[in-house]
Amino acid sequence: MIIKKPFVLAAAVIGIYSAPSCQPVKEYQKNRLNDAEMTLGNRKIEKEELNFQAYREGSSGANGGKTGGGCGCN
């Protein structure tokens, strides 16, 4: 069933933009944030699955992957 709650996204946007007022974090306090598995982007190991998802599903983008190009048609 498709979820229809655009306000969830709006709340998330507001949350992100109001975040700077949350807590100042110094460089030396970022040991957890700098952990390789805390990265906010996709990792190289996910490349193949992002490819097949983009071709098998009708949507793509907003995940750092490709938004066009190539065939992937088989």
Place this chain on the structure above:
Amino acid sequence: MRRICLTITGMVFTVLAAFSQQAPADTAGFRSRPLKIEEVNILSSYYSQTADKSAVSGGDPGPRGIGNVTDLSNGIEVKLVGWDHQRLKHTLTAGLGMDNHTAASQAYVDSSGHGKRTGTRIYPTLDWTVENLRRGTSFGIGAYYSAEHNYYHSIGLNTSLSAKTKHNGEFSVKLSGFFDRIVMITPSELIPVDTAAVSSTPARDSIVYITTASGRTEALNYSTGQVVGKGGKVSIPSSSRDSYSASFSFSQVINQRLQGALLVDVAYQSGFLGLPFHRVYFADSTRAVVENLPSQRVKLPVGLRLNYFLGDKIILRGYYRFYIDNWGVRSHTASLEVPIKITPFFSVSPFYRYYAQTGSTYFAPFKAHTAADQYYTSNYALSTFNGQYFGTGIRLAPPGGVLKTHLSILELRYGHYAETTDLVSDVIALNLTFK
């Protein structure tokens, strides 16, 4: 399987040889330094899919609609880093990938089901980034090329800018363009008969010449369709497909354990957006036609990532995306991955992803379209369905390298995917990072 192992083993030894001489340690911080290899990544993956109702056979639920696929992908990426006199960090990343696939549906481009079912795709990439660490800004450009038997080329170009804020945030924008030339391979029964190529001599007036999916000429008996001779490669006409996108992201550190990112893409495509060998069967006809889709598409995906470090050993990686386009497709994607640190250098990461899509208004199943439809496709990627993807990954990154070698990171990831369209697939990937 032996070929796969040999390929990977060969790549590993090549990379180890490249690191046989130690690079001098960078002790001067921002001192000018020419480009040197910082890391090499070798990525291999294997994808296996079972499916029916393939788009090549117009969504036929019978044996002709088989959509089984295997894909072996191998790639290498070399990252070089250097510093110039203005204390700018330069990163040059060069990559080369090759995919070898088998696709059962591809055989049915030829109506006999005996078409070529294998293919190879080669794709080099090049990216260059300049970072000003004092100002927290960066600029990058990249180029991408890909070629396969069913499109002459796909050329991609991109440029990106990013800037850090004073409050642990970062804004970035990336503009991309992909320019494809699609080979207009049509189903064999829809290839127009080249009457000029038909011999006018009375003895051979029943022979016609066609081009097959692999670009070869074949001589057919006009009345029986039987292949009576094979010729060389010929040039098949092509059509263009251009894709442009602007990707915006804003990431923010929220506290010592939590950070998030908002991602917004605006993508525009124009040109031939279907595929010339995708059939559609109308309700009142047994003859196939090629799918027909609009020549423009606008996509708007909006994503949100939130990563939280729970305690000292568990990380929660959350992601949500809403997607909408002007073909009527709407989707929601939600995923959660939970890396668990067994030791500081070894982690196990189970993950789950849920995908729900409302299909395009242009989609209808096998023999459901009518002549009143202006646009039509039976490609199930544009249908209404749900998909679930789950699996686990492991990551090994000991401080002195795996077994005290230059192999600094070893990652292995397996996932199982199932759609309500009956498509089921498995993917396993291995990434080796050498430093």
